[in-house]
Amino acid sequence: MKFGVVQFPGSNCDQDAYYAVRDVLKQPVEYIWHQSTDVSGFDCIILPGGFSYGDYLRTGAVAKFSPVMNAVQEFAANGGKLIGICNGFQILCESGLLPGALIANNGLRFICKYVNVRVENNTSAFSHKCSKGQALSMPIAHHGGNYYADADTIKELEDNNRVLLRYCDERGNVNDSSNPNGSINNIAGIINAKGNIAGMMPHPERAMEACLGGTDGKLILQSIVERLH
Amino acid sequence: MPITNTEPIDPKVYREMGLSDEEYKSVTEALGRHPTYTEVGMYAVMWSEHCGYKYSRPILRYFSKYKEAIDGAGLENAGIIDIGGGLGVVFKIESHNHPSAVEPFQGAATGIGGILRDIFTMGARPIACLNSLRFGSLDDARTRYLFEHVVGGIAFYGNCVGVPTVGGEVYFEDCYAGNPLLNAMAIGVLKHDDIAYAKAEGVGNPVMIVGSRTGRDGIHGATFASVELTEESENRKSNVQMGDPFCEKLLIEATLEALKTGFITGIQDMGAAGITCSTCETSAKAGTGMTIDVRKVPVRETGMSAYEIMLSESQERMLAIVKKGRETEVANVFKKWGLQAVVVGKVTDDGLVHVYDNGELVAQVPAKSLADDAPTYYLKTSEPAYLKDVQNYDLSSIPEPTDYNEALIKLMTCSSIASKEWVYEQYDHMVQTNTIILPGSDAAVLRIRETTKAIAVTTDCNGRYCYLDPFNGAQIAVAEAARNLACSGARPIGVTDCLNFGNPEKPEAFWQFEQCVKGMAEACDFFGAPVVSGNVSFYNETPEMSIYPTPTVGMLGLIENAEKRCTSNFKNTGDVIALISSTCEPDSLAGSEYLNTIHGLAVGKPPALDMDREKRVHEVVIRAIENGLLSSAHDCADGGMAVTLAESCILGKIGADVSMSDCCSNAAALFAETQSRIVVSLPDDGLGALKAIADELMVNCTELGKVGGSKLSVIINDVEVISLDVDELEAGWRTSIGDKMKESGI
Structure with missing residues (x-):
């Protein structure tokens, strides 16, 4: 089993994801260069955080035209596990692999801090090690993490249990004061209909070791490892 | 041809x-x-x-490493500090004051870019940024604009390059209104072979x-x-x-x-x-x-x-x-x-x-x-006339506050002391996943991958002290930086300085510069933290006023075992609170934030500093951390004892009962900024061991009280002078800057 971490120009959480898989999960992992057109041999691909292509135009808007994305699309179409974190989530939405969009935070400022997110769906490949309703503590670090989609899309996500994570307080209460960026229904992470693609704004790769402030991120990444085994 | x-x-x-x-x-x-x-x-x-x-060149010769380098092999790579295992750390601080004054967003952004290039041009990977900022009062709309866009510019640039901005400082004083300061610092790590x-x-x-x-x-x-x-x-x-x-x-x-x-x-x-x-x-x-x-x-x-x-x-x-x-x-x-x-x-x-x-x-x-x-110029110096007036100001005429709780709340919400969360939450301080003490404590700590070590970093300078007494003020800046490192468990290994002053062609400004450099050079040598890099920024003046002399100290410390580190928040109900200090001289409010905020006065001779005692205080705390004795350690600085206790309570979300007997006024006991003091907390059963370390180093260790409850209570000579819910203390402190910035617009 092997993880791949895509490196776009401007990715800056690629190394963090790489270390999280290699040093904490103790799983094989390799970088995938953005100009690569072949992603065979990987079981899970991570689109990491950062500012791919400078996030010119819109976050993730240029990355979707990257050569590697055709191969990634095909990989996902064949059922490969694909997770986009932060900028990776933005790229997934821009590419149409996940619905909706991530617009500027409602405060119009970058936010970096630990937040709590409630696990809404604990049966997915990305969350089955969590309990339903569990509040996970993970950092966010973004300027454009305000999840937006039209009413029909939101309804479809909600009705089909495709909301993975929702911003909440430490007790798991979901309300406006626990919503850091204005996301509709406090949505912090979603999955596709098939359940093999996940996108989330919080950074599980930053919450893998107690010394970094938390280990809840392990539940997410470890879920993938166990599902793949 | x-x-x-x-x-x-x-x-x-x-x-x-x-x-x-x-x-x-x-x-x-x-x-x-x-x-x-x-x-x-x-x-x-x-x-x-x-x-x-x-x-500045003739004056910079007071810095021993600088003199060595200039007289010897040149300045090349003077900034590399060996941390063992074939690894070196490089770090530098640089000003971008004037650009930030006229075009705050790009001025600040390019300040970050410039200092990062100084690091990776040496073959080092940048692992952290800090910045030391000075502005006028946030009551002023122009200052809010500058503050918003300087912070925005730092975030814009620093977040994108993927180097965490892990710490720094922000002060607000009227003298910086027309000429704000942006001092950007970056740190990198390299293998010596890759220089x-x-x-x-x-x-x-x-x-x-x-x-x-x-x-x-x-x-x-x-x-x-x-x-x-x-x-x-x-x-x-x-x-x-x-x-x-x-x-x-x-x-x-x-x-x-x-x-x-x-x-x-x-x-x-x-x-x-x-x-x-x-x-x-x-x-x-x-x-x-x-x-x-x-x-x-x-x-x-x-x-x-x-x-x-x-x-x-x-x-x-x-x-x-x-x-x-x-x-x-x-x-x-x-x-x-x-x-x-x-x-x-x-x-x-x-x-x-x-x-x-x-x-x-x-x-x-x-x-x-x-x-x-x-060309090298030897400029005239002249002691400024204002010094005698401000130093000899009669403090006995200052009345005691009628309500100490109110005075404390006022201090906790003043912009210079209030939480800087509004600032550092706009910076990605976690990318690269090495930040093992996040912003908000006394120093940021970063682990060095594939070693057991960590480095601690801080920037410090109290400009008011330097205005009131440049030599002593600069020494205090160094001592405070080292104290901040000690509170995280680190011993200092090097300094980078950013010397912000007025027009050097004015003898008074140049005198301030010379005095500060002399004081700083002596202190850096004493604390074993040589100045290895730096930057001089003159002409920080407008027609209306000059800034306080502001010799910013960026200090780096080493923690041999990253597990042995400490933060400033109180942690456990029942922990003993103790004061590690070097002196029992009566406390004076001279130069304090209390006088500044409550009485609008920047007067008095700043607190005395005995560097030898200061160093022993640090050593006690570092050894106690190394022996795993301490739950928390927090430097007693701006705002004095009361603010230190309040911050440890707020950050720990827990109260404290403190009792002191003091021979000075209550205001001085609470708010004086006496040097060489660190407030620690620890489980009861470690107190004997802590006292033994303190005795060995001839440092005072005074029990102050206990951690617990939801309220901060301070009793002085059997009278309770502070009684405040931690929630109440926190509310104003945490939101003060954000509330003022709500009116800024973006």
């Missing part, structure tokens, strides 16, 4: 560029003729204070420009840094550079990868004075010369003159000297990252920098003359 028969330059022209008549004469002597227009521009910028240190040098070695080796294209931005930025700010400064926005952090991120990765090829023999970043500075400095260092043709430089605008290309301070560019025949390999690395790498010239052996414009010679200058022979 050499340049001959040049006409004299109109004095109006060279004076406008910043050269004096005397300096112009020196230029003609160095050249043996009159300079060309391009040459005079090159001299003006290289001989500005910003690049040439013509005023890159800024030398143009190997005659015949090609010279490449890599990274961004050259535009008209930032022309004469260094000269702009070397004059006072005036009304006209607003029109000097073209002196401010534009930053592209995405390009910088690519440049970091490409440069570090290209250096690994082994084909780069020398490399220098382009900051102040752009191509002029990098060509003449790398040549001067290697004792070589260089020819370049400006028409080979990739430009982003049409019709740029040789003068403009040589003087542009466009960002995200580097000059690389490459092994002959290896240009393609090096260029390919940059191409892989989407960057240009273009040969613009070659290294020569004649000690001259030849600049051609499409084959025509436009400048022919001795590299050493430009780089090293800036």
Whole structure:
């Protein structure tokens, strides 16, 4: 089993994801260069955080035209596990692999801090090690993490249990004061209909070791490892 | 053909560029003729204070490492500190004050970009940034605008390049209203074997420009840094550079990868004075010369003159000297990252920098003359008249507050003490996943991967103290930085300084500068933290006022075992609170934030500092942390004992019961900023061991009370003077700055 971490120009959480898989999960992992057109041999691909292509135009808007994305699309179409974190989530939405969009935070400022997110769906490949309703503590670090989609899309996500994570307080209460960026229904992470693609704004790769402030991120990444085994 | 028969330059022209008549004469002597227009521009910028240190150089000799380097092998790599295991840490702080005053967003952003290039040009991967900021009062709309956009600019640039901004400081005082300070610091780690040098070695080796294209931005930025700010400064926005952090991120990765090829023999970043500075400095260092043709430089605008290309301070560019025949390999690395790498010239052996414009010679200058022979001035100093008045101010007339709770709340919500969360939450302080003590504690701590070590970093300077007593104030800045490191468990290993002062040509300002440097140099040597790099920023004045002398200390400390570290928040109900201190002299409110905030006074002689005792206090705390005795350690600084206790409570979300007997006034017991004090908490059963360490080092260890409950209670001589819910303390402290900024708009 092997993880791949895509490196776009401007990715800056690629190394963090790489270390999280290699040093904490103790799983094989390799970088995938953005100009690569072949992603065979990987079981899970991570689109990491950062500012791919400078996030010119819109976050993730240029990355979707990257050569590697055709191969990634095909990989996902064949059922490969694909997770986009932060900028990776933005790229997934821009590419149409996940619905909706991530617009500027409602405060119009970058936010970096630990937040709590409630696990809404604990049966997915990305969350089955969590309990339903569990509040996970993970950092966010973004300027454009305000999840937006039209009413029909939101309804479809909600009705089909495709909301993975929702911003909440430490007790798991979901309300406006626990919503850091204005996301509709406090949505912090979603999955596709098939359940093999996940996108989330919080950074599980930053919450893998107690010394970094938390280990809840392990539940997410470890879920993938166990599902793949 | 050499340049001959040049006409004299109109004095109006060279004076406008910043050269004096005397300096112009020196230029003609160095050249043996009159300079060309391009040459005079090159001299003006290289001989500005910003690049040439013509005023500060004699004073900087107080710094022992600087003196050693200047008298010996030169300043090259003076900034590398060995941390064992074949690893070195490089760090530097630099000002971007004037750009931030006129164009805060880009001014701040490019400040970050510039300091990062200083780090990776040495072959080090940048692992952290800090910044030390000074503004006027947030009640002022212009200040809110500056603050919003300086912080925004730092976030814009720092977040994108993927280097965490882990700490720093922000102070608000009226004297910075017209001339805010932005001091940006960066830290990098390298293997000693990978050090890159800024030398143009190997005659015949090609010279490449890599990274961004050259535009008209930032022309004469260094000269702009070397004059006072005036009304006209607003029109000097073209002196401010534009930053592209995405390009910088690519440049970091490409440069570090290209250096690994082994084909780069020398490399220098382009900051102040752009191509002029990098060509003449790398040549001067290697004792070589260089020819370049400006028409080979990739430009982003049409019709740029040789003068403009040589003087542009466009960002995200580097000059690389490459092994002959290896240009393609090096260029390919940059191409892989989407960057240009273009040969613009070659290294020569004649000690001259030849600049051609499409084959025509436009400048022919001795590299050493430009780089090293800036005139040195010994400026007059004079003790300012205000000092005696402020130091001798009669503090006995200051009334005791009627309500100590109210006074504490007022202090907790003043902008300089209130939580800086509004600032640091806009910075990605976690990327690279090495930040093991996050912002908000006394120092940020970063682990060093693949070792057991960690480094602790902080910036400190109390400008008010330096205004009231420059020598002592600068020493306190060093002591406080070391104290902050001690509270995290680190021993200091080095300092970088950013010396922000007024107009050096005014004897009073230069006296402040000399006193601060003397004090700082002595303190740095004493604490075993030599100044290894730094920056001087003069002319921080407007027609209305000068800033407080502000010698910012960026200090780095080492923690051998990263597990043995400590934070400032109280943690466990029942823990004992103790004060580790060196003195029982009566406390004085002189120079305190209390006098400043409650009474609007910046007066008195700042607290005395006994460095020997201070160092022993640090050692007690470090040893206690190493022995795993402490739950928390927090430095007692701005706002005094009461603020220290309140912060430990707020950050720990827990109360404390404290009882003191004191011989001074209650206000002084609560709010005096007596030096060499650290408040610790620890489980009861460790108290004996802590006291034993304190006894051994002849330091006082006084029990103050217990952690617990939801309220901070302070009893002095059997009377409860502070009784506040932690929630109430927290509310104002946490939201004070954010609330003021709600009115700012973006």
